[in-house]
Amino acid sequence: MALLEVDDLSVTFARRGQRTVHAVDGVSFSVDAGEVVGLVGESGCGKSVTSLAIMGLLPKQPGLRVGGKAVFDGTDLLQLDDRSRRDIRGRDVAMIFQDPLSSLNPVIPIGLQVTEVLTRHRGMKGEAARKEAAALLDRVGIPDPRRRLKEYPHQLSGGMRQRALIAMAVACRPRLLIADEPTTALDVTIQAQILELLKELVRDSGTALVMITHDLGVVAGMCDTINVLYAGRVVETARRRPLFRQPRHPYTVGLLGSVPRLDAGRGERLNPIPGSVRDVLTWPDGCAFAPRCTRRVDECVGEPPELVLTHDGRSYRCVNPAPVPGTPPPQATTTASTGAADDAAASTGAADGATAGPVPAPREEEKP
């Protein structure tokens, strides 16, 4: 039984006179205790909205609808009333945000921002709470914690602020931590430190971590399992090594191919994915990635591609996935429209890919 089981989560924003926006459109993934799971994708693919929906933190507005399930340890977080949700937030499930400066209250000392969690969930007050807060700051690597408790966010450096936010998040030893692009707003050197700190905390406490990022470098260094999101759906799920070695979904292939590499030749150009996230098909009309896809075939359009499960526990949502190197392309006789029951290899359909361009081969495969 997974610690967190997100099943068919959907978030739609309806506005009068405008088309309903499906920000998250049937996302499913699971997180085991102590596991580090990555949610990866470009800006606008729905990864942040997914995390906010799980936390119940989406801004309340008319027209917002959240569907599906997010079962944490047996309770569906989406069905909870406001009070029980507040009881779980910060205690069992905690979150770290992107921009540490704007995520901290500018007019309250750091100390109170840490102790208020302790008071709320662990009933600690006064000196006991202050002592624990100092210990927490110390644990996340903030020197001279006693003095820092009295300081305000603007008196701390960017890295310190993110450390303080992490201290607040881990204050009640949550079983699940969601980190939404925790290093995006930081310098590269600080990024590495913060990732190292997160890794350490996860290892020491057995906390499960959901890492939301667009940065494949972060994913490569941390995650056990990776979910690649595109236009509000998970398009590929795999363990870290198989995903980097043999990405199957053309979008994953494109993401990996667009990472700049130092060992690439001088003349080599970057391989960005053509088009932009805005060029999407809506999922009911076919694969949302099809307009940008280099492996597009006729079957991509018409109905959404089914999720294909492979024998090694991976899954992807594509009718014409990138071939696994070393295996001969099978005779394509079936199309993906027959569904997920098909063997994955059978639906590669490389032979009839009249419109499919060459695959931008991920460089990992160039030197096996």
Add this chain to the structure above:
Amino acid sequence: MFRFIVRRLLQLIPTLFGLSLLLFIWLRRLPGGPETAILGERGTPEMRAAIRRNLGLDEPILIQYGRFVRRLIKLDLGTSTSTKRPVVTEFFERFPGTVELTVMAMIIAIGIGIPLGYLAARRRGRLFDHLSVGGSLIGICIPVFFLAYVLKAIFSENLGWFPSSGRQDPTLGATRITNFFVLDGLLTREWDAAADALWHLVLPGLALASIPLAIIVRITRASVLEVLNEDFVRTAEAKGLTESTVRRRHVLRNAMLPVVTSIGLLTGGLLSGAVLTETVFAFSGIGAFVAEAISQRDYPVLMGFILIIAVVYVLVNLLVDLSYSVIDPRVRVR
């Protein structure tokens, strides 16, 4: 903090010095000079010369200015030309009434305005929001004297809930110490006198509060809406804090910054703008007295009034800056 207050009070000195210079020039530039102001158009040249000598106007200008400043420092603002009493005495009797009225109006405006603005923001786009925003628009549009008459007609003349005029029932024979009637009642433990003075403040206070109330509702609403979208409010929610903690500690405190600024500006404006309200309610504050002084060309009174208002503005702004530094550590003074 203490050094900041002292420094700001010292800054009062150059401000007042500049103001005295302006006042001095203004007095010299009166049409026909001070002697005409005193004598009117009909004085003979001999009378004019006598007055100029009496006032020392024939001496060098710097000496005149020096004497003028010395009198100001001794709080000698001269004698009112219409009541023939020292200006300082007149002000001591009347200014406390206006201060009480202003404080009452601001308590009403802040006490109702901030909660109303907050609730309107939380219920954005719903009926309550539309009602309070629309209502505040009406509050800004209605002339104060009209509202004063309406309030008086309904709550005093028809319902008889509140007194229609004056600052206190004279038959109580209340003791005077500071001329702040409410404060005097509390100091002398004459509770009924204090309550009666307070009761007299309600209707004029309400009338005077209408415009600042409307402005505070709007500023609070806009400010709360902005803060509700801040990342740190989301962080507070993510910590699982109770709604009231999020509201008090994270939303309201940050939303108060622009409200405090506007409260400072509004308070100064009320002090000098209480004339109409005081007139309608026959409230013996400074407003009605100064209105009379304007029509009588009672220059010593007007000069004293300008000075007092200037000092009050500076002090209120000092208070605003102080509360700012209490609320927001980023502007905290060293």
